Amino acid sequence: MCCWLLxxxxxxxxxxxxxxxxVLEIVNHVQHYRKQANLTxxxxxxxxxxxxxxINSLERGHYTPSLLLALxxxxxxxxxxxxxxxxxx
Numbered sequence: 001m002c003c004w005l006l007x008x009x010x011x012x013x014x015x016x017x018x019x020x021x022x023v024l025e026i027v028n029h030v031q032h033y034r035k036q037a038n039l040t041x042x043x044x045x046x047x048x049x050x051x052x053x054x055i056n057s058l059e060r061g062h063y064t065p066s067l068l069l070a071l072x073x074x075x076x077x078x079x080x081x082x083x084x085x086x087x088x089x
Contacts, residue, residue, distance in 0.1 A: 025088040031059040033077045033084055048072045 034044050034055075041059070045052040048069060057063035065073070065085075074081040 026064050026085055027088045028058065028061070028065075028085050030055070030073060030084060033079060034059075037077055039076075044073070044076065047076045 030044075034041070039047075041055045042052045045055045048055070049072070050069065054063065054069075058065055070081055070085050074084050077084065
């Protein structure tokens with residue numbers, strides 16, 4: 001049993017040192033384009049079928065939208081999804 005534990009620990013250390021952690025950060029311009037379209041957070045939320053709090057959290061960067069919500073917002077704002085949302089490099 002002791003031998004297996006040593007082998008496991010050795011393998012685990014090698015895996016951890018060889019793994020790369022990729023963290024993706026989504027950048028959004030919802031607030032800018034919402035204001036440009038003369039929409040309040042409440043109105044955009046109604047049109048997207050979410051709460052105003054969701055839109056507020058999204059605009060503040062505290063919430064990453066689902067693909068469905070991102071597509072809904074881009075459709076509502078009549079903009080390509082890549083204009084509103086991007087991955088920070």
